[in-house]
Amino acid sequence: MEINRHWSRLQRFTSRGSAGMLFLAAAAACLMRGLFFARELYGLLAVWFALCAAFAVLAGISGRAAGGRGSLLEGPEAGEGNTGGSHKAGNWMLIVLLGCPIILFALYAVQLLRGPLSVQGTLNELLRWGLYGSFAYFAAVCAVSRRGAGFLAALWHTLGMTLCLSGLLAACGLPLRYAIAYTDSAAVSATGARLGGLLQYPNAFGAVMAVFLLERAIAAAEAAARDSHRAQSTARQLLCTLPLFPYAAALLLSESRGALLAAACAAAAALLRKRRLAAPLLVSAAAPAAAAALLCRQLARAGLAAEPLPGLLLLAGCWAGALLAGLWLCRRCRGAAGGPFAAMLLAAGLWTAAGSAVLALLRGRISGPSPTAAARGLFYRDAWRLAGEAPWLGQGGETWRSAYLAVQSRPYVGSQVHSGYLDILLNLGTAGSAAVLLMLLAAGILAGRNAPGLLPPLLVILLHGAVDFSWSYGLFWLLLFLLTARALAESHQHRLTGPRRDAEMNRRASAQQAGTRVLLIAVVCFCLILSALSFKLWKGERLFSQAARSSEPAVQSMLLQEALHYNPYDPRIVVRFAGLLPQEEKEEQLLRSLEYSPGDAGLHWMLAEACLKGNEPGTALYWVRRSIELDRFNAFKWRSAAEGMLQMGRRALAKGDLQRAAASAVAGQELVRGYRLLALQEHIKGPEHNDRSFEFSGGTEEVDAELDQLIAAVYNVQPLQTTANSL
Structure with a gap:
């Protein structure tokens, strides 16, 4: 009787606690724009994972009071007599459904160890799948309760x-x-x-x-x-x-x-x-x-x-x-x-x-005609080429957002790839895609067997995710797990029952108790680590927002430095803070930050700008080329790089350093020629998909003429006139 009373309390605690967590996530999805922007979620995630840790601890304590059974980590127990093949298949599908988010979480953790294209983006996705996986588990626990x-x-x-x-x-x-x-x-x-x-x-x-x-x-x-x-x-x-x-x-x-x-x-x-x-x-x-x-x-x-x-x-x-x-x-x-x-x-x-x-x-x-459909065709072709660079494990979270400027074949604007399946492929390669497809298949089987009427809305999520970036909204994953949980709740084969008091069940509970305790400790530790990480990211984002609102450079520098202490992975914070630093410190800070964001075009361009203000044309040209490779359809960067080389050459000429002056002028002319050739190619293709208005600007012609004059001054000769001009 005592075990049954503790078991009843455990059931009430797990079902009500799970319901509360589900309600919290649903309310946050309404108030936070569908859980789209990761930087808005850090505060929620800090609270969420802390509650998950507390929930696991209390459920473990209640489970021990119930004789070692009924832990949150053990999952739902089937009712007596339900030992048929369909029941076992349903249990396997539920295990797959709850296990795949953990696999995706682990794959993002592996990416952090391998060195992703963006540490910040990978952390964002890792935290997201921690949220989705725990939400799926709470939904399943709620589904198998009597009032779920x-x-x-x-x-x-x-x-x-x-x-x-x-x-x-x-x-x-x-x-x-x-x-x-x-x-x-x-x-x-x-x-x-x-x-x-x-x-x-x-x-x-x-x-x-x-x-x-x-x-x-x-x-x-x-x-x-x-x-x-x-x-x-x-x-x-x-x-x-x-x-x-x-x-x-x-x-x-x-x-x-x-x-x-x-x-x-x-x-x-x-x-x-x-x-x-x-x-x-x-x-x-x-x-x-x-x-x-x-x-x-x-x-x-x-x-x-x-x-x-x-x-x-x-x-x-x-x-x-x-x-x-x-x-x-x-x-x-x-x-x-x-x-x-x-x-x-x-x-x-x-x-x-x-x-x-x-x-x-x-x-x-x-x-x-649909110009957006044609533009998505460009996205998909460029995304397939990018996926070929790391087909097995991908390049980490938010790969497309970090790399689309470098791989785009036309100057379009699109930081989202407009396909959830391609997004997963870019992030985690075929390993992550297989896990997602397996999870979706398990959800479809559970819905089709237990509540066929819920399969059509589930299909809407799967179909629309193929042609748009709806999966970037956390709301869609919550809806998918809610639909699956509702289908599970429709089945009378999945209900929490009281503890079976036969000898076999008692021996099995005793054997599993030690393993469950270890797993419980691991879950609590992971949740606390994720909560602390989310809090640090939230603190960094808050300080960055305060710095953006401040108009005093000294206050901005102090706030940004503190924000960088909490979150050294965000390129936005680094770029803003580096702009307030002296030349040498700026270059050191930018080089350190490139370790966390090796594909960020903004960091590379800021480093190129810093080098253009120096006296080494070779170093400046190296970073300019790397920056332009990461964002080649940026007319401002082409023109500014040519102007920077011109100014560097003039400074060298004023100091009498003719070699550096000539090297700067020649490098500037190479940039102008590359810019003109790329702009001509885009002009031939037509204005369609030229969302960034990429074209050869008239001001660059003047820069090219001044570079000719600089070379003439270096060699003390008159600028050459072309045959066309002489005619």
Whole structure:
């Protein structure tokens, strides 16, 4: 009895503690722009890993009180009698799902030992996967608890409606900074305004809305199909169809073609597997789709800047109309004497009207040429070439962000590779890609076996991640693990049960107790180390922000030096601090920082600038060339490097050092010729994808003429005139 009482307390502690951790992560995802910017997460991660350590300690203590069983690290126990093959396969899939984030975490740790392209980027990814892995474990623990299914469903719907309504309310007139993205480019937005919500990026916001929309649409269709031959509970139907309209409206207002296509493909896959859902899905989602199209047209005319009162009334009216019409259609579909046929015809008419309204509004974006798709083709080709440099283990976290300026074949702007799969390949090579694919496969199998209705929204995450950088948002990984946990909670084979009191179970518990204690100590130590690391990074980021706001150089220098003490890996801090140092100290600081960021173009250029102010043309040319190799489509650097060589040559000539003056002038002319040739090649290719406006500037011609004059002064001859000029 005493063991059972301690076991019950352990179950309550683990389930409630896990629920609290899940809620914390979900709230942070809403408030921190979907967990996109790593520098915003350091404070959260410091608290998160500290709580994980405390949670593990308390769970271990409670487990020992329960007779050595029920530790957080032991995982869920199956109920008695569930020893079939499907149960064992489900356990293996769960182990794979929870183990792959640990493998990815370990691979990033290995990259730190090997010397990555960016230590800061690798640390960011390592901390992220520590968060994702622990979140997945808490979600699994919550799923196998007795009340876990209800909590996970409530958290899911709360998260979805918070994100959705925040965007819609902003479009209807309530102030929310950066919730709407405005543009003058018809290729980017057909209406000039796109809804980004709390994520502040329309494509990612649209993908999130597609995930929640498809989950509710499949649930509504399954409910309608299940109760087609009996009286339908109005409350159940109401809960299923209530969120359909806002999700659909938010998806349309985001104008995300990738999200729409991913949702369509996932829905088609679901209907191919369960053809009986086609008619219920058509009927239950017809009215919300039509109302969403109507709202989209009305708000688009106002540029998503409606007045608050009319906008809110329009939103409420469309929502109420969609809900009432949807319930009426579902009831007609269950009626007799031709009711289902008439309901199907009416639903088809509503779908046609909705499609016509959306096509009329977004025709240019849907049927016209897509410059963004062509640009992504360039990204992918350049990324494949970069991946070939380290195909097995990659080059560490944020490889594309660190190296895209060096490998880009055209002067585009894109610090994100726009493909989650390619991003993992660049970071961790085929080893990391295999782990991610295995994890996604395990998630798909768990969802398909336990809750097939959750497989389509999971497919949206997998499909959209292939064509955009949605996986750079931590929110998408949280959604994936939440979906899998909800599917796990649907299975009656995975429930925490009381301790089995047979002799075999007691012997097994005693044998595992020592190993569990060692594993528990390791987990606590790792969590404390990650918490301390996150705190140091947070402190460095905070001091850097304070220095950026200060206008006094002395205060800036003090704050930046302290920030560099806490975080010596961030190139932004180094560049800002080096700009306040004397010449010799600047070069030493930059050379030290290159050990942590060997591929950073900014550090190399600052070192080149420092050398251009010296008296060694060979050293200056070396660092200039290295800097330009890392950012060759930067017209400012080409021109500034040529001007720097000119000034160096003039200083040498004034001192009577003719050899250095001549060497500087010749080096400057080489830079001008390389700049002119590269600019000519880009001019021949045309202006498409020249996002950085890379061209040969007229001021460089003057610099070239002055370099000729410098050489003439060195050799005391007149500048040569070309045949064209003489004619």
